[in-house]
Amino acid sequence: AQRVTQPEKLLSVFKGAPVELKCNYSYSGSPELFWYVQYSRQRLQLLLRHISRESIKGFTADLNKGETSFHLKKPFAQEEDSAMYYCALSTGGGNKLTFGTGTQLKVEL
Amino acid sequence: GAVVSQHPSRVICKSGTSVKIECRSLDFQATTMFWYRQFPKQSLMLMATSNEGSKATYEQGVEKDKFLINHASLTLSTLTVTSAHPEDSSFYICSARGGPLTSGGAYNEQFFGPGTRLTVL
Numbered sequence: 001a002q003r004v005t006q007p008e009k010l011l012s013v014f015k016g017a018p019v020e021l022k023c024n025y026s027y028s029g030s031p032e033l034f035w036y037v038q039y040s041r042q043r044l045q046l047l048l049r050h051i052s053r054e055s056i057k058g059f060t061a062d063l064n065k066g067e068t069s070f071h072l073k074k075p076f077a078q079e080e081d082s083a084m085y086y087c088a089l090s091t092g093g094g095n096k097l098t099f100g101t102g103t104q105l106k107v108e109l
Numbered sequence: 110g111a112v113v114s115q116h117p118s119r120v121i122c123k124s125g126t127s128v129k130i131e132c133r134s135l136d137f138q139a140t141t142m143f144w145y146r147q148f149p150k151q152s153l154m155l156m157a158t159s160n161e162g163s164k165a166t167y168e169q170g171v172e173k174d175k176f177l178i179n180h181a182s183l184t185l186s187t188l189t190v191t192s193a194h195p196e197d198s199s200f201y202i203c204s205a206r207g208g209p210l211t212s213g214g215a216y217n218e219q220f221f222g223p224g225t226r227l228t229v230l
Contacts, residue, residue, distance in 0.1 A: 009150075043113075044153075044202070044221040086152070095206060095219065096143070101152045 002027040004089050006100035013077050014108050021072040021103045023061075023087030032090040033063055033070040034097070039083045047072075047085070057081070077107045111137050113205050115222035122193055123230055130188045130225045132203035138183035139205035143219065144176075147200040159186055183207070193229040201225045 003026045013019055025031060035047040048056045050063040050070060061072045070087060087100040112135040122128050132142060141160050145153040157173075159165040159180035167173045175197075177189040186205075190197050202224040208215040 043223045044204075046218050049218075095141075096155055096158060097153075097219065098155070099152045 002031065002089050002091055002098045004087050004098050004100035006085075006087055006103050008103045009101070010104045010106065012106045012108060015079055016076050019072075019074045019077045019081065019105065019107075021085050021087075021105065023070045023072065023100060025068050025070065025087075025089050027068075027089060027091060029091060033061070034088045034090065035059070035061055035070075035072050036086040036088055036099075037083050038086070044086070077105075079107050079109065081105060082107045111216055111220045113139075113203065113220045113222040115201075115203055115225050117225060118223065119226040119228070121228045121230065124194055125192055127189055127191045128193055128227060130190075130201055130203075130227070132186045132188070132205070132222055134184045134205045134207065134220070136210065137205075137207050137216065137220075138210055139186070139207040140183065140215075141206045142180055142186040143204045143206075144178060144186075144188050145202040145204070147202060147224070149200075153202060156188075190227065193227070195229045198227055198229045201227060 005024045033050040036044050037047045038044045059074045063070050084102050084104050086102045088097045114133045116131045144156045146156050147153045155168050156171045157165045157167045157178050159178050161180050161183050165178035180186040204219040204221045206219045
């Protein structure tokens with residue numbers, strides 16, 4: 001069975017500092033990985049997916065199949081980045097998502 | 110575009126009663142809808158997947174007679190928690206996947222509703 005692990009429940013950084021939110025997965029096949037974000041009092045929304053290989057709001061994530069990781073990175077944190085971030089895995093075939101437990105990012109001034 | 114609504118946003122009910130939660134795609138047709146459950150400070154757990162006009166597919170450990178899912182139209186799915194008990198208290202979130210109302214094609218992502226807070230006394 002697939003599994004997504006986010007080891008940090010809370011990550012606190014200063015504004016302008018680099019950010020790395022860790023995500024590891026376990027799945028025997030070829031997964032599709034996503035990062036979702038939930039800002040305060042808002043619904044969950046897609047931030048980025050590995051197949052797009054794009055940067056959204058300054059965030060990037062690279063799928064490392066050797067390390068089974070999909071860490072989310074941003075070189076300079078902004079206050080508006082404070083939110084809950086969920087890593088998720090899809091095994092295709094209907095696009096069912098398996099979520100990690102989430103990391104609360106707090107960007108301090 | 111691609112907005113999903115849920116109603117009600119929160120509901121409190123007595124133990125033993127049934128509660129219905131609606132999930133609507135407001136501006137697109139949702140061929141597939143997903144129902145998740147989230148406990149405090151925990152992750153979203155997929156409960157079931159429903160395709161319009163078909164029976165829902167439940168995840169292992171989810172009682173289909175307890176959590177009745179209906180997806181009778183391309184814009185509406187309902188989750189009914191039958192004979193609710195305090196342990197059913199949770200945050201229920203739906204998501205939808207589909208395509209534009211008036212043309213072909215498909216959106217390649219799930220769009221999430223705002224969630225429904227269920228409290229069973």
